[in-house]
Amino acid sequence: MNKPQTIDEYLALVDPTRREVLNQIRTLVKQLVPSAEETISYNMPTLKYKNRPLVYFTASKNHMSFYPSSWAMEDFKEQLQDYKQTQHAIQFTLEKPLSEKLITELVLAHKQYIDAGRKA
Template identity: 65%
Template sequence: MAEKATTVEEYLSALDPARRAELERIRALVKQLVPDTEETISYGMPTLKYKNRALVYYTSSKKHMSFYPSSWAIEELKDRLENYTTTAHAIQFTLATPLPDDLIRDLVRVHQREIDAGRS
């Protein structure tokens, strides 16, 4: 199953095609926004690293998918996340309620800004 994947491709290939397409959309959007990212698996999830730090994680669970842009980004943009279940670090969404491109871009920009500022 996807939890045991050792590469991002392996993780994505184990998913239902619709969920894979949704996570591929997010992956492509983040890579377009921050082209100098490195892909890896971290904590069992596909991860895009920027300046040797996790920029975002994304994952698929049984009932939802999750996007992990950082607690700072979630806190800063919490007014735009009211329609989603959130935790300190993650935003949960489904195929019926995907994350809009502009929201993903803004979440990534916040975290990239914080990494660039040296926040830890």
């Protein structure tokens, strides 16, 4: 099976309900950062800003994941405490989605870090 080369190709492989949620995230991020470029990186849909990953998002069998940067996650750790997390990702489900407000805050926080030139 060929790996998706675009976000649209990736989303076409995702079940319709999860596809809708991921597409809503994609649309929101593009509204927040209109200059964000779409690509696939590490086999995940990625939106890049100033040639750096701004966010990744994925669908897995039992959850979806949103990768806004560990820095942004640290900034909003209290709001994220009810979600399972890895160092770089927030896992969520259809039953417990990420709110538009929280996604907005995470994206804008990471954008500010990129604008400030922060590196790992």
